[in-house]
Structure formats: C-alpha cells, structure tokens
Amino acid sequence: MASKITDLKAREIIDCRGFPTVEVDIWVDGEFSGRADVPAGRSTGKREAVELRDGGKRWGGQGTLKAVQKVNQVIKPELLGLDPTAQRKVDELLCELDGTENKANLGGNATIGVSLALARAGAKTSGLPLYKYINSNAHVIPVPLVNLINGGMLTSNDLEIQEFIVMPIGAENLKHGMQMCYEINFILHDLIVEKYGKIAVNVGDEGGFAPPMTGINEPMETLARAVEASGYADEIVYGMDAAASHWYDWEKGVYRMEGQEMSREEVIEMYVNLCAKYPVGSIEDPLMEDDFEGHAILTEKLEGVQIVGDDLFTTNLKFIKQGVEIGAANAILWKSNQVGTVTEALDAAEFAYQAGYGVQVSERSGETEDTAIADFSVALNAGQIKTGTTRSERTGKYNQLIRITEELGPKAVYAGKNFHRPI
Numbered sequence: 001m002a003s004k005i006t007d008l009k010a011r012e013i014i015d016c017r018g019f020p021t022v023e024v025d026i027w028v029d030g031e032f033s034g035r036a037d038v039p040a041g042r043s044t045g046k047r048e049a050v051e052l053r054d055g056g057k058r059w060g061g062q063g064t065l066k067a068v069q070k071v072n073q074v075i076k077p078e079l080l081g082l083d084p085t086a087q088r089k090v091d092e093l094l095c096e097l098d099g100t101e102n103k104a105n106l107g108g109n110a111t112i113g114v115s116l117a118l119a120r121a122g123a124k125t126s127g128l129p130l131y132k133y134i135n136s137n138a139h140v141i142p143v144p145l146v147n148l149i150n151g152g153m154l155t156s157n158d159l160e161i162q163e164f165i166v167m168p169i170g171a172e173n174l175k176h177g178m179q180m181c182y183e184i185n186f187i188l189h190d191l192i193v194e195k196y197g198k199i200a201v202n203v204g205d206e207g208g209f210a211p212p213m214t215g216i217n218e219p220m221e222t223l224a225r226a227v228e229a230s231g232y233a234d235e236i237v238y239g240m241d242a243a244a245s246h247w248y249d250w251e252k253g254v255y256r257m258e259g260q261e262m263s264r265e266e267v268i269e270m271y272v273n274l275c276a277k278y279p280v281g282s283i284e285d286p287l288m289e290d291d292f293e294g295h296a297i298l299t300e301k302l303e304g305v306q307i308v309g310d311d312l313f314t315t316n317l318k319f320i321k322q323g324v325e326i327g328a329a330n331a332i333l334w335k336s337n338q339v340g341t342v343t344e345a346l347d348a349a350e351f352a353y354q355a356g357y358g359v360q361v362s363e364r365s366g367e368t369e370d371t372a373i374a375d376f377s378v379a380l381n382a383g384q385i386k387t388g389t390t391r392s393e394r395t396g397k398y399n400q401l402i403r404i405t406e407e408l409g410p411k412a413v414y415a416g417k418n419f420h421r422p423i
Ligand code: PEP
Pocket: 040, 041, 042, 043, 044, 045, 241, 243, 310, 362, 363, 364, 365, 366
C-alpha cells in the first residue's frame, strides 16, 4: 500500500543569530519521517518570497508564530493522506493554497519549511539519502567557496563588499580543499591581528573575519598575502559576493565605496582591473539587483569569470529567464527559501543548466543546524557550494559533504576546475 502523510507539525525554533525561525516535522504512516529548519537572509533581494514575521514586541517583531500557524492550521489539513514522495504535486498545492506571486499569503518561510521536510520524508520513505532521492545520478562533490573576509550587512565593519572568498579548485577532493582554506584562514588570522589588533579577528554572520577594512584593494591584498604564504596560490582562485545593492545609493542612483560616488561604468572598470591583477573565479551580484543590462555588459567584458546572480535572480525562474534573454550573469545562486518551494528551486536550476548557466548552492546568513543544502549541492551536481567559514551552522554543511563523499566512494567526483559546469 502506498505511504501517506499522517501528521505535520511546525514549531518556532531559533536560528544562529538568535532570531526565531520555523521548523517543520512530518510523519508518514504514523512514523516520524522528516524535519527541516528554515534559514533566513539579512542581505536579501527585494524579489525574494515574503518571509512572514509576527511584528509587535515579542522577539523584537521577529517572531514566526504566524508562519507556524499557517503550517499547522492551513497547510496541514490539505496534506494529510497525500503521498510523501509526490514532491511536485505537494509543492504545486502549496503555491495554489498561497495564491500569490511571492508567497505573501502563507509566507515563504512556512512553505519552504513544509517543502523541505517533505523532501526528507520522501527520501526516508524511499530508503535513500536525500541527495540520492533527489537525483539518482548525484555524484559531483562541490568546490567550497569559503568567505574568509566579511563585510556588508553581515558584519559591523565598514567594508562595503560582503564576502571575499577562496575557492580551492586545485585540491584533490573536498576535504583537501577544506584543509587549504582553513590553513589560509589561520595565516590570515595572524596577518589581521598584526595589522589591526586582536579585536579585528571577530567574525561576521558567516564566520569570516570582519576587520576594519574598506574598499576592494585592502581586503584583496591581505587575502592574497595569506594565500601566498600558505603555498596554495596555484591551487585556488578568488571569489567575491559584492552584494552591490547594499552599497548602492538608491536615491542618487550611484554606487558608494570609501566615501566616493561611482558610476556603473566605474564599478565595472574596478572589477576589470581586479580580475587583471588576481585570479578571480567568481563574482556574485557585482551590480545592483535591478541592473540586468549592466550585468550583461560585465559578463561579456569578464569572459571566463563566473558572474553569479543572487539578489538579481532570487532563485526564481521568471527573473532567471529575464537574465538569460540578455546574457546577464552566467550562473545563479541557489537558495530554495528565496522562492519558497523545493520544486520551484529545482526547476530554476534545471532552466539555468539548459541555458548554459552554472548553479552555486548557498547558505543564508541566518542558518540553523540543518545541513540539507549540502545534500542539495550534490543532488544538483552543482559543482559549487557557498556555506561560510567557521561556526557550526556553517561547518556542519562541510562535514555532511565529507560524509557524502565517503558514502559515494569511487563514484564521487570533486568538481575542482570544472566548478562552473561540472557535467
Ligand atoms: C548572500 O547574500 O549571498 C547571503 C548568503 O546573505 P543573505 O542570506 O543575508 O542573503
């Protein structure tokens, strides 16, 4: 007899920043079968699915009891009795129940919690690990994008650019790559202490150092010194999440870096110069999120560099299509809670692949101990994952990838230099 969803329960839990978030449990045929925690962004794109927060005084307005109530009272009665492996059907039902373009009714945090928990329940019902349940041909182990210097909205320093990243593309495997990145981080620690004092090695939301730097040259030079000293210079390329919408002056229509106003052309020139000086493999959100045309110009200018759309695309087919039409960026950042269901996010990745774009699976700055994105990065054969540096809600994902590598045995292929299009 086919399995059935017999119970569903959401609760409010706490994320790594101390904000409430949603956790969803699912039971199949009377047995506990799956759990998912919902992550949250801080440097969010304006086209993301709506995150339902309670407002008012409790938890400074950040409570998620409304979203919990949507799961327990609106979604649950519709799901009872359904097949836990019918992911697409259930996700379509969630979209229908919501009835808006951006999950404004149920809340993207309610729908993605249910959708991710269902994926776990479907995997358990099928007797498979999550990555294999999503894709029986899952075998590519991603290159980690480890963001060693943090700025933007994820820190309390004045560094405009959000993430300065190393990508160990020359490593033999993921674990070797992790070793390289953390050895570089140990050296970087000492360089930062030497120049800025010990308070400067406090870390940002994603576990990278948040020193009192500004602009693009100071962090890049410091990072490059650490990389040189590590002996891994030939094995890594640099990455960056510029998160440019957050240093764009929306009123004046200019970018602002180190007190200087910059035009789009000047910002593009800044990246061109940077890429001439350093081996840069990937730049995310180099320009503000409405400038599809500027992203197309930059993508063409920086041939060979991966240009990733995060706030630009918000894992949403509609905006990815808009970008693909004019060649804006050549990769998407993949965050399933930006769109609100697993199926919509998987469809977005599929479309991106068909268009020749890469897919970079990503953490949110507000994470939990849930490691599902590690499984999804392998399921998508994405070849790349961005999931922070230190702090257990980040390293948990790397540790899960180490386990998956072991499980896959000789079938596992480390994406390495092919991170942009591994298959
Ligand atoms: C990002 O911008 O890529 C990021 C991970 O931050 P957030 O989750 O705050 O959007």
